[in-house]
Amino acid sequence: MKVERAGKCSSSGERSLPRLRPIHIALMLGLAGFSAHGQESPAAASGTDAAKELPAVAVRSTAEDPQGPGVGYVAKRSKTGTKTDSSLLTNPQSVSVVTRQQMDDQGVQTVDQALRYSAGVYSQDGTDIRFDQLYGRGFALDSYLDGLHLYQSPRFATPRIDPYFMERMEVLHGPASVLYGQGSPGGLVNYVSKLPTEEPYHEVMMQVGNHDDYQLGFDMSGPVDKDGTVLYRLTGLARTAETQVSEIKDQRLAIAPSVTIRPNRDTTFTLQGSFQRDPNGGLFNPVPAGVTLFSNPNGQLGPDKYFGDPNRDGMHRTQYWFGYQFDQAINDKISVSQNLRYLHIDQHYYQTSVTSPLAADDKTVSMWGNVDNEHYTQFEVDTHAQARLATGPVQHTVLFGLDYQRSMLGDTEGNSVLGKVNLYDPNFSALPTQQANTRLDYSLSTVGVYAQDEARWRNWVLTFGVRQDWTGGNQQTTLLSSGSTSIYHSNNHAFTWRAGLAYEFDNGIAPYVSYSKSFQPVLGATYSGAPFAPTTGKQVEAGVRYQPKGFDGFFSLAVFDLTQDNVSVTDPSHPTFAVQTGQIRSRGVELEGHANVTENVKLIAAYTYLNQEVTNSTMINLGKRPQIAPRNTASLWADYTFHSGPLRNFGLGSGVRYMSSSAGDAANTFEVPGRVLVDLGAHYDIQNWRLALNVNNLFNREYISYCTTASVCYWGATRTVLGTARYQW
Known part of the structure; x- marks a missing residue:
């Protein structure tokens, strides 16, 4: 059973169990003595039996x-980070982990919003909601769901998961190919699904x-039978909204059922699925620097303008997936797990957008037309075995x-x-309608085998992993008019x-150092016809983490x-072709802290310094900073909740986000200015209700994101105001 496995001590012994405070003990005693309806439980009524059950409740609450x-x-x-239940220390x-409470307190509605306060992560932070555009350590971040890759298609059909369906988000910084195969050197973000719970839980x-934002959601979970061998969860969401640009709509209807079957304490089988329909899934809205960042005799155009054809443009997406998570304990030392998922997207997309700088009249631009009718499919299965064993004084998790x-894409x-x-x-009606003229068929397959050993000797932890991958890709482009391919x-x-090597001091401090590699296939060929090799990444990382003993916190x-x-x-020699001689280097520092300082106070703080440079190139970007990435980012969020006095159950949160300037083009001829943004949140709990108000970009700062x-x-996103009423029972 999952709960029982979580309750076991790790190889570090008691360090995996946090210190019990008087409030925790009192809460456990109260839960043991009273049922969910406030009635005295049978265990409490029987006296001796209640005393016997208390230790089990304590273990479940602390693990x-x-x-x-x-x-x-x-x-x-x-x-x-390891595909095993391991300590972040x-x-x-x-x-970096974003917890469910952080998402709720900050009124998160998109993945971009959820990661705003994480070190090393930045995004467009604007109105382009077609897909999540996340970057880390100077490179795009890959997206995963429950440890399986959510591939972005070569075009626009990209899976999206709404944060309401997530239990937490985790960002693994840097190359991750040793466990996950092909991927960006910047790392990945893993979305952890809400799964069935042992205790009944209901929420509306x-x-x-x-911006006419209206959303309804529900989340129901609990046991199906009295023995808890079958658990269920059903989560649903419906949203209709505009954005700061009224022509760009955000509409979604989604539902995600899951069932967990536990025939015995050693076997867990969870069936999962999701259906999502986005009637309006966002639009692309680029704008020239000449009407935003630079002075213009005709004036600047603001963040509420749409620079495309509102009558023909639109994106419609239908996404569904199903799969399972299976865990089998062979004995108390060996277990086997398998995750499998099939995902399909049908997407229809028409877009007109700006594609040139301003002409000499400071008014006119060329417009690009794009039409896509995509059918995209993914299939993934990951099987691994885990063994806990000892070689003399060294404890291994292998x-x-x-x-x-x-x-596959058609x-x-x-x-x-x-x-x-x-x-x-603008007179967009004078533009012709873009017609489909090309057929693209694409496929990419990867098989990988991997092994990892987490070896602990006294306070030392050595992690070593290896992987071999084989990839095969095909891309066929056919002109519909001529049939040429x-x-x-x-x-x-x-x-x-x-x-990686870490040393865990008894006071909660753990310095570490690591080296990691990645690879990412590239389709295409050189002038001579030689296929492109995968891009590769390599990283050296060192640092220190701290898990204090006096309060609940984690710092890195x-x-x-x-x-x-x-x-x-x-x-x-052949300017219409490419060669693979380019190199990009990123160096930096990341600091991050999460703390439940007291029962009343919770804090998040992060700072990132990124020095990125193109170190080898045949183009004008040699020696320059790549676009998008700011050199400095910093953020701070604090929440104070009253648990006594006249303001009991009222909480107030506030955050500040800073992004420095970024390069505006490959040649670094201009910069995008930095900005400081302020967010505000308030919440009040009354009986089964939680009422909340969130305001992002409180002072309505207008800025170019990148x-x-x-x-x-x-x-970037202007001020948003969101009120939430949540009823739980």
Whole structure:
């Protein structure tokens, strides 16, 4: 059973169990003596029997489930960094955890919002909600759900998971190929699903916000039978909203059922599924720097303007997936797990957008047309065995795994320059409708085998892992008018590894150092016809973590040196082709702290310094900073909840976010200014209700989030106000 496994001591002994305070003991005694309806339980009525049951309740209350919601703002255990139930204190790489309570207190409605207060992570933070655009340590972050990859298609059909369906989010910083296969050197974010619970739980949630934001949700869970061998959970959501740009809609209808079957204490089988329909899933809205960042004799155009055809543009997405999580304990030392998922997306997308800088009249731009009818499928299965054993005084947690991943896309598409418009007096109806003219068929398969050993000797923890991957990719592009076809094939293999060493002092301080590698396949070929090799990443990371004894908290400091090789750059001899001689280096420092300081006070603080540079290139970006990434980011969030006095059950939270300037284009000819944003939250608990109000960007700061060229900049999110009423029983 999951709860019983979570209750076992780790190899570090008692350190895995937090200190019990008087309030915890009192709460456990109260729960043991009274049922959920406030009536005296049979155990309490029988006296002696109640005393016998108290120790079991205490163990369940103090053990942290690495896939659970966390405690307040703090999580100390995770599976994302090692695929085992391990302490974050001795993890070989940095892992940032966003708990369920943090998401609720901050009124999170998107993944971008949930990660705003995490070290090293930044996003568009604006109105482009077509997919989650997350970056870490200077590179795009991959998205995972319950440890399986949510691949982004070569076009636009990208899986999206609403935060309401998540128990927590975890960011693994830096290369992660040794456990997960192909991926970005920046790392990944793993969304942990809400799973069936042993105790009955019911919630209905209603939200209303500015920009005509209306949302309803429900979350029901508990045992099906009296023995708890079958558990269920059913979570649903319906949302209709506009954004600060009224032409961009955000609409969603989603439901996620799951059932856990536990025929005995050693077997857990959870069936999961989800259906999601986004009638309006957001739009792309780039804007030239010439009408936003730079002065213009005609005036600047604000963050509420849509620079596309509102009558024809739209994105409609239907997404569904199903799979399972299976865990079998062979004995008290060996267990086997398997996760499997099939996912499919049907997406229809039409978009017009700005594609050039301003013309000489400071008004006119060229408009790009794009149409996609995508059918995208993913299948993944990951099987691994875990063994706990000893070689003399050394305790080992050994992991062996095999995984298979396949993604396939069929897309009827078309794109071209449609014409020119005057942004100050646009006539989009004069533009022709973009027609589909190309068929794209794409597939990518990967098979990987991996092994890992977490070895503990006294206070030392050595983590070492290796992996071998074999990948095969195909891309066929067919012109519908002529039937001519171009085909790319790639077959690659990659060996990656990771090593980390940590020392855990008795006072809760743990310094560590690690080395990790990654790879990522690239479809395409050079002028000579040679297929592109995968890009590769390598990282050295060192730091220290602190888990205080006097209060519930977790603090980390990490320094890293990360390099990506085999980056595609222009072939000097054949400018319409590419060669893989590019290199990008990221160096930086990340600090992060989460603390439940007292019963009343919870804190989150983060700071990141990132020095990123293109260290090898044939283009004008050599020696320059890549776009998007700010050099400095900092954030602080605090929540104070009264538990006595006239303001009892009232809480007030506030946060400040700082982002420094970023490079606006590859040549670094201009910068996007930095900004400081303030968020506010308030909540009040009364009986079974929680009433909350959240305001993001309190002072309605207007800012450009980032630019990739002078033609393509993005407005950041203006002030949003969200009221929430949540009823739980």
